[in-house]
């Protein structure tokens with residue numbers, strides 16, 4: 009078993025085949041095992057990933073390592089949406105704990121804000137779980153700055169999750185400094201731009217017809233030209249230091265000084281490649297060039313859009 013890795017979380021969205029076609033259960037299991045053996049101790053899931061399948065798979069596999077690693081040395085996070093019936097919150101949490109074979113969850117996030125349903129009644133329903141220790145910490149995911157500040161003054165919120173990659177840096181600077189000021193743990197997700205920043209997907213034709221990533225904004229006009237420049241720059245930069253583009257993309261995120269980055273992998277090799285490349289330090293000039301390109305892409309996105317899925321709330 010390798011030494012524990014700080015700052016990196018294994019995400020499990022892709023470990024069920026909803027949204028991520030042709031994902032084999034056997035590969036998902038090997039991915040989790042490779043992460044544990046490679047030193048990952050932090051894991052992230054959500055009750056919506058595969059409609060509970062990712063929670064179930066992760067919980068079952070982690071349990072097999074409790075004897076050798078110790079449950080107390082793992083940090084396990086999941087997420088719930090704001091339910092239509094607030095009183096359903098307790099049921100959702102119980103379901104998550106049961107599916108994951110857990111007596112407690114380290115972090116429970118509210119997955120997304122809603123423009124029609126306030127989050128406070130859900131937080132009120134979560135509080136008894138915090139008080140009895142079955143939820144160790146509460147987190148907010150994808151919430152706007154103004155709500156984070158207000159909710160943190162009213163509830164014991166400890167974590168804040170948001171996207172960060174070369175294709176999506178919007179609000180990172182402001183959220184990062186807000187997290188520092190409010191003493192929140194800053195957790196950035198999708199450092200590989202959902203996989204678009206490896207050298208495998210320069211165009212949408214590389215995805216199968218059911219793959220949701222075909223709809224990502226970076227493959228459309230007016231964003232595609234800057235995206236292709238980012239891809240090519242990553243490829244050349246990585247080759248000049250003998251690394252994979254994905255390693256440079258993750259190194260760029262790590263240099264942003266967030267507390268954690270949630271990385272996604274679909275097979276053992278992807279985890280091993282990432283672990284192997286963790287010590288990459290990218291030269292300042294390379295970092296600055298990539299940083300500039302990420303700003304150029306951001307400048308093309310409408311000011312009202314606050315997430316890379318272009319959801320409007």
Ligand SMILES: NC(=O)c1ccc[n+]([C@@H]2O[C@H](COP(=O)([O-])OP(=O)(O)OC[C@H]3O[C@@H](n4cnc5c(N)ncnc54)[C@H](OP(=O)(O)O)[C@@H]3O)[C@@H](O)[C@H]2O)c1
Nearest residue numbers: 019020021052197198199200201202203206270271272278
């Ligand atoms: N809070 C939220 O709303 C939210 C939203 C999104 C994600 N998340 C969390 O963040 C986690 C990570 O997100 P993500 O999966 O979108 O992130 P990502 O790390 O940006 O992309 C992961 C994808 O990149 C590809 N990849 C991984 N390692 C690679 C390697 N070494 N070489 C080449 N390609 C590689 C794989 O896809 P292919 O092999 O198919 O190319 C993999 O599924 C999720 O699992 C989830 O836990 C949270």
